Amino acid sequence: MSPGSVLRVAVAQIPTVLGDFDANLDLHLRYIERARRADVDCLLFPELSLTGHSAGPETLELARHRDDPAIAELAAASGPMCTLFGLIEEGPAAQFYNAVFAVKDSELAFLHRKVNLATYGRLDDAKHFATGRYVETFVLDSFWRAGVLICNDVFNPALVHLAATQGATVLFVPSSSALEAVGAAFDNPGGWDLSCRFYASMYGFPVIFANRVGDENDLHFWGGSRIVGPNGKALAFLETAEDLLVASIDQDSVRQARILLPTVRDSNLSLITREMNRLQSILGIPESVRQL
Numbered sequence: 001m002s003p004g005s006v007l008r009v010a011v012a013q014i015p016t017v018l019g020d021f022d023a024n025l026d027l028h029l030r031y032i033e034r035a036r037r038a039d040v041d042c043l044l045f046p047e048l049s050l051t052g053h054s055a056g057p058e059t060l061e062l063a064r065h066r067d068d069p070a071i072a073e074l075a076a077a078s079g080p081m082c083t084l085f086g087l088i089e090e091g092p093a094a095q096f097y098n099a100v101f102a103v104k105d106s107e108l109a110f111l112h113r114k115v116n117l118a119t120y121g122r123l124d125d126a127k128h129f130a131t132g133r134y135v136e137t138f139v140l141d142s143f144w145r146a147g148v149l150i151c152n153d154v155f156n157p158a159l160v161h162l163a164a165t166q167g168a169t170v171l172f173v174p175s176s177s178a179l180e181a182v183g184a185a186f187d188n189p190g191g192w193d194l195s196c197r198f199y200a201s202m203y204g205f206p207v208i209f210a211n212r213v214g215d216e217n218d219l220h221f222w223g224g225s226r227i228v229g230p231n232g233k234a235l236a237f238l239e240t241a242e243d244l245l246v247a248s249i250d251q252d253s254v255r256q257a258r259i260l261l262p263t264v265r266d267s268n269l270s271l272i273t274r275e276m277n278r279l280q281s282i283l284g285i286p287e288s289v290r291q292l
Contacts, residue, residue, distance in 0.1 A: 005251035007144050007170065009206070010040040013225040013238050013245060015214030018052030021062055025050060025070055028085060032077045034244055042140065043078070045085040046212035046225075047151050047176040048098060054217050055088060056128030063090040066101070066108055075103035082109065082140060084148065086174050088129070089113065095130040100148050100174055102138065110138040110148070115159060118152040121182040122219065125152075135162040143251045144169050147205075151175040154195055164203040165267050169254050171199065175211045178219035189224050201232030203264060204257035206249045213242055230257035 012031040017023045028045065035043040048055060050070075051062045064070060064087055074083060082104040089099035089111065097113040104110075113132030117125035137147045147163030147170070154160060154173055163171060173196070177188050192209065200207040206229055213223040223240045227247040236247040258264060 005143065007140070007206075007249045007251070008039060008041045009170070009208050009227055009247060009249060010035045010038065010043045011208060011210040011225040011227065011238070011245040012043060012045045012049075013210065013213055013223050014046065014049065014242055015221075016046075016049055016052045016212060016216075018216050019055055019058050019062065020052075021050055021064075021070070024052070025073070028074060029077050031244060032074070032081070032083055035083075035246075036079065036081055038244070038246055040081055040246060042082045042146070042170075042172075042208070043084070044172050044174060044208050044210040045083075046210045047100075047174040048086045048088070049174070049212065050085060050087040052216060053176040053178070053212070053219065053221070056124065059088055059096050059128050063088040063096050065090050066111065071101060071103070071108060074101075075106050075108060078103050078106070080105055082146075084172055084174065086150070086176075091130070096128065097132060098125060098129045098150060099132075100150055100172075102146070102148065104140075110136075110146075112136070112148040112150065114150040114153060116153045116156045118181075121180075121186075122178070123152075123181055135159050135166070137163060137166045137168045140170075147171045149173055151177065154199070160199050160203070161267070164205065164264050165269060168203075168205060169251070170206045170208065170249070171203075173207060173209045175209065176221065177211050177224075178216075178221050180219055189222055192224060193226075196226060196228045197232040197234075200228040200230055201257075201261070204230045204254055204261060206230055206235075206254070213240055230254045 089097045102110040115132040119126045147168030227236045
């Protein structure tokens with residue numbers, strides 16, 4: 001990590017080759033080397049960056065366990081840098097997930113499985129993947145704690161709230177967003193711009209958004225990766241070109257934002273828990289189901 005209070009973050013806005021794990025792995029290694037030369041602390045790749053957006057039908061061929069040699073290779077290449085990348089994970093009991101792995105200090109440090117699977121428009125996550133069941137955070141250093149939400153996870157505000165109230169001081173959002181994904185009437189780039197700025201300013205944490213570029217199966221990926229500061233203002237932005245986006249974030253900016261707008265401080269978790277239990281009771285959800 002950078003000395004003192006500064007976190008140097010980067011986004012690898014890349015295309016991926018659908019179904020070609022080895023080619024995508026090589027591209028990841030090149031960007032990891034580039035980020036390390038730029039003294040980056042945390043590098044974020046897009047959703048499913050090692051497989052391609054539409055890789056679900058090839059799950060059996062492309063899925064990797066957490067102890068796969070390719071994961072170890074990415075971890076070794078990253079060294080002390082925290083690198084977050086997307087893949088199809090084969091978890092316990094032959095369950096397959098749209099997942100993000102974070103490697104740091106040459107080992108696997110964290111994984112997040114997509115919770116809010118996208119099953120609308122041109123998106124069919126649930127046809128291929130199991131649903132993640134947890135929203136957790138992990139430590140980067142004594143101040144910085146990372147939350148990770150994958151693409152459509154962010155369109156469930158409760159999941160962002162869970163990350164924030166678990167101490168996240170930076171939120172990483174890998175995405176694979178195409179112009180045609182939802183439908184012609186939906187402004188995907190505009191929606192993401194609004195969401196990143198809203199969550200950053202509401203919770204007082206930087207939002208690191210990584211979207212891919214390129215074309216795949218008649219889908220056009222628009223890029224637009226950005227690093228948004230805790231005041232809701234973009235610190236760095238890319239349009240449609242493949243590139244590495246880098247910015248530095250000072251922890252004092254987070255501290256000041258959370259003094260000015262204390263959303264996390266004023267989150268009443270006991271009230272939320274009580275009301276959720278009450279609603280589940282009203283809706284007649286059996287206790288056995290509530291505990292799943």
